[in-house]
Amino acid sequence: MTEPLRILSFSTVYPRPLEPNHGIFVERRLRALASLAEVRVVAPIPCFEPGNPGHRFPGLARFPAAAEVDALRVIRPRWQHVPGLPWLTAAALAARCIPTALLTARRFPFDVIDAHFGYPAGVAAAILSAATGRPFAVTLRGNETMHAGSAPVKRMMAWCFRRAAAVIGVSRPLVDFAILLGADPQRCRVIPNGIDTSVFHPGDRQAARARLGMAEGRRHILSSGYLIERKGHHRILEALPGLHAQGIPAELWIVGGRGREGDFAGAIQQTIGWLGLRDSVHLVSPVPPAELAAYMSAADLFCLASSREGWPNVVNEALACGTPVVTTNVGGAPDMVPGDRYGFVLPPGDAAALAGALASALTRPWDRGAIADWGGSRSWRKVAEETLNALRDASQATIGTA
Secondary structure, three states, X not given: OOOOOEEEEEOOOOOOOOOOOOOHHHHHHHHHHOOOOEEEEEOOEEOOOOOOHHHOOOOHHXXXXXXXXXXXXXXXXXXXXXXXXXHHHHHXXXXXXXXXXXXXXXXXXXXXXXXXXXXXXXXXXXXXXHHHOOOXXXXXXXXXXXXXXXXXXXXXXXXXXXXXXXXXXXXXXXXXXXXXXXXXXXXXXXXXXXXXXXXXOOOOHHHHHHHHOOOOOOEEEEEEOOOOHHHOHHHHHHHHHHHHHOOXXXXXXXXXXXXXXXXXXXXXXXXXXXXXXXXXXXXXXXXXXXXXXXXXXXXXXXXXXXXXXXXXXXXXXXXXXXXXXXXXOOOOHHHHOOOOOOEEEEOOOOHXXXXXXXXXXXXXXXXXXXXXXXXXXXXXXXXXXXXXXXXXXXHOOOOOOO
């Protein structure tokens, strides 16, 4: 029989004791991958991170250096980036993690490095690859186009993509971006995220609406994500008065908390007051996945008005709960909502298109069973199988020299 592939997964975005949902999509893929291969996880934690929610000092004593989490061996080396000098971040990360990688290679002779996000982890993984003599793959997840706004960082990502034995994008636009920067098209593939249908599936709508306080006779829109400008919660708010003027009794539920890209909660509150929507908008603190699924099942419509995404998992999760979706055309969203049987896709930042799509979606019938079947059709097991094939091919590649 073929020996199990040995994989060293590397990501700075991974669940932590103080942030259990931080990078949970990375953890879900690795947990599924661990059922098919041998996986070790290196998830570096910065000593201090100004962008963390609440600007809290992470209290490193509370973070064990290594732990067994759901059958995954997770190693958490400490590191520190240089504030204000983003082009040094990957170098600082790699310098701190080279000893960890070399020690792990002796104890766990891995075949390939599996890095998540093009920057900084992808660039750092290219350095770790050179230090350990193992090939590496990098998965692009959505923040790479933002990082490309820095010319030095863009050049480093281009260097990384040329050296990578495999470049995986969670959406086609991200793979096209990597190819534009010099990645070999033959080594690129699209592998979207999956869905956990044990959590995200249609629930008892009436019971959930009653428990959550969603009034009968009203139309309930759900938006979920960090309270940051990019997520576009305010754009949905601005569409509500128009819906009310058309006689559509719409209410908006926003589930989310502070994020690493700033705190937009104050601006959202101001918009609610300015538009006189205090009786029509409900702000809900972050909830566990099972409770988010209840909100999705209860809602009449899920809306994502983001300006940038990779593979917006919440869209897939809402669909798996049987809820139609109105989403902007960002990342993999068009692949998730391939036709008006499941919802509508519109250009980012188009207020008129958003208002029209919301009105149409709230006043037409939907086959929620068909929506749930489509949304739940891609499992994390399937994602793991596709990822394993990509990593197995990558493990046979020659270490890059570009």
